[in-house]
Amino acid sequence: MGVSPGGSVPPSPEENGEAAQRRREQHGWYFYDWACSVYSTSVLTVFLGPYLTAVAKAAADADGYVHPLGVPVRAGSFFAYAVSASVVVAILVMPLAGAAADRSGRKKPLLALCAYLGAAATAGLFFLDGHRYLLGGLLLIIANASMAVSMVVYNSYLPQIAPPEERDAVSSRGWAFGYAAGSLVLIANLVLFTAHDSFGLSESMAVRVCLASAGLWWGAFTLVPLRRLRDRRREPSASSAPAVNGWRQLAATVRDMRGKPLTLAFLLAYLIYNDGIQTVISQASVYGSQELGLSQSTLITAVLLVQVLAVGGALGMGRLARTHGAKRTILGSLVAWTLTLGAGYFLPAGAPVGFFLLAGCIGLVLGGSQALSRSLFSHLVPPGKEAEYFSAYELSDRGMSWLGPLLFGLTYQVTGSYRDAIISLVIFFALGFVLLARVPVRQAVRDAGNPVPERI
Template identity: 55%
Template sequence: MSAEQTATTEYPIDDRRELVGWYFYDWANSTFSTTVVTVFLGPYLTSIARAAADADGMIYPLGIPVAAGSYFAYIVSLSVLLQVFFLPILGAIADYSRAKKLMLGIFAYIGAFATMGMFFLQGERYILGGSLFLIANLAFGASIVFYNAFLPEIASPDNRDRASSRGWAMGYLGGGLLLFLNLILFTNAAALGIDEGTAVRICITSAGLWWAIFTILPLIRLRTRGAIKRLPPGERYLTIGFKQLAHTFSQMRHYRQTLLFLLAYLLYNDGIQAVIALAALFGAEELGMPQGVIIQAILMVQFVAFFGALAFGWLAQRIGTKRAIMLSLVIWTVVVTYSYVMPAGVPAQFFLLAAAIAVVLGGSQALSRSLFSLMIPKGQEAEYFSIYEISERGTSWLAPLLFGLAFQMTGSYRIALISLMVFFIAGIVLLFFVNVRRAIEEVGNEAPALV
């Protein structure tokens, strides 16, 4: 044994009690994505910024002139940009110190308390709202890195797809349940004697409370495994993080199949994220859907995606993970194509489109996570999953940029949306050439019976 390592207890994998605890972190944190980011915070923070704006509609955070209507988008972009630099360093530190569980808890509660702090967002406090969201979104991304990095440790290769899919499914169920309760509160605010702004602040705060309460279960049930690396003399965790990150990027050159998969994932996931982010805009502006219909569709997506994630986990066990992901991308392409000819003003067809998206939404993301977990070296899980996370977040501007350019040139949201097909088609083509078994063998892992 190296002088820089000490042995720790090895625990069995595929332990049902531990897996259920892991699933519950998806249940805990997904409320931030649904209640806070997707539904309530954007419009509310924008209204706060507009209340503080001058006659020209401008605000001046840190002296920088910003259009009030663009403030939330800029804060989201800034939080994503910071994650690109922030997450890989944390991943390297976590792998070196074997502190994934501790860091999962720290960042989960930073995010949860920042979210609860948004209860005090009112009046003209747009700086407070932007700062709290920046902290919460950074902490959310960091906690997901450590959460994902547990997957190779607690689930065997043959059980990885099932475990990942159940985690995603639990996330959609938890996020959908709290969103349902919050929509009841929001729509009945007047009857309860509270104004709309107070109702929004209660809904946002409830997401932070939910996140904090249900994070307790994974922290109780997840176990720390592997060897704990001691810092060499004169080193600090921060410097080790930078050095380990540099080593990881250098090492990845030798794992060409893993790199090819990351490139495919970067492309098709960018398309997925763009459709999710822009579907409400498309429904409102191009199809003429009322806000109530759009919110109901978002709520429906959460519950249908629960079953979709489980269904694709089951499918991967029968046709292989790679084929199941490729099938989901074909369905994504069909959905985007249908949106081009979809008639306006027909809520039933909008709900049908949303349901089709929901079926493949959880499956494509859950199976991508489990497949990647097989392609990374043991002992570097957090490090590689931080790169996986920023491969999603660091390029998430590409598809929206194409969407925006297509609309600017044509004036049609239909053409703008169908332009996103290029990301799904390119992802399918690159994924076709990924040799999954070779990728798994290159990093020294055990391949499942069917990949």
């Protein structure tokens, strides 16, 4: 074997082949963010909240209440409660997915099942019209729960396709791909919605087309990761039924985490502050339309601004993490989140410029805070337990993100003010900051049995 002039040994053909295969998988992995992020952007963040709220209000009684399953619910709270219900469903399913992925190593069939179930439910939102708020709530629950479960499998690939020194960059690129896709589709949505008359569509039909197209996009581009990612197969366990194994595995994971209290401490902090992030994402358009009186076109433009800036924000915060460490960068983003929500509380109604400024602030920190949290957690996962630990992570990411929407909905139900509802979310960012600041992440990485990066 030859030696380069600098004295280093050049990589062998086998090492070159492994590096090429790793890059191929990484590129395929990015494309699941490209596929599914359109659901988060166009459906959950922009169109479904205001549209489902309008459908619920059309079906409401004289006092402004709908009665799903006989329970009186203020129509303006129905969307937030449906989001919370979807997360409860995800909580029940995610441990099963994590256990099945770890025991068999066959992650791609699980990813395909969840992705296409969610994509089909999203496409089914085309039929949401009239007084069919219950149909909209049901399809939202299926799509949102499927999205959450698919992310358990998707995130568990990260430690397998990227060595420790690459994970911040790979995770950030994945988020950047997602925000780039969201931007592209939102531009098409904006054209269709604002010029719906030119296309011979009513405003309601234009919204329904935008909702359904997100499901078609999700399904079509999921084919890329399904072709490029590899299964690392293991001998399946025959000890008990998969459902029993799933819950036993979750219990075993929790017991295992008790032996790694610093990993558990990070998850607790992440649970708190990410709950705030997820709630802002899902409820911002409701706040803008119902409290500030902004038009749907203004909301689409604002979210498009978030998407465009989030691409640069995710990559920029990834670079900051290389010099300042992921933990410090995340803490800085939580300060920015708190200040942004405080400013949002005082926004006057009918002020699109102020709303655009807040959207820009959110875009700069949104992708980076999520991407760096994912990559930081990947260092805290014991080798060989990626899917089960990421199942617990996803419970914190999406599975426990019912508290924020529930608080948002309850605050509005009690006060009738979306301003009070939005400012109530500050507690999640403030408490998350305090809890994360107390976690010694370098020691947490060592305790998990992983090499400690130079900057973390």
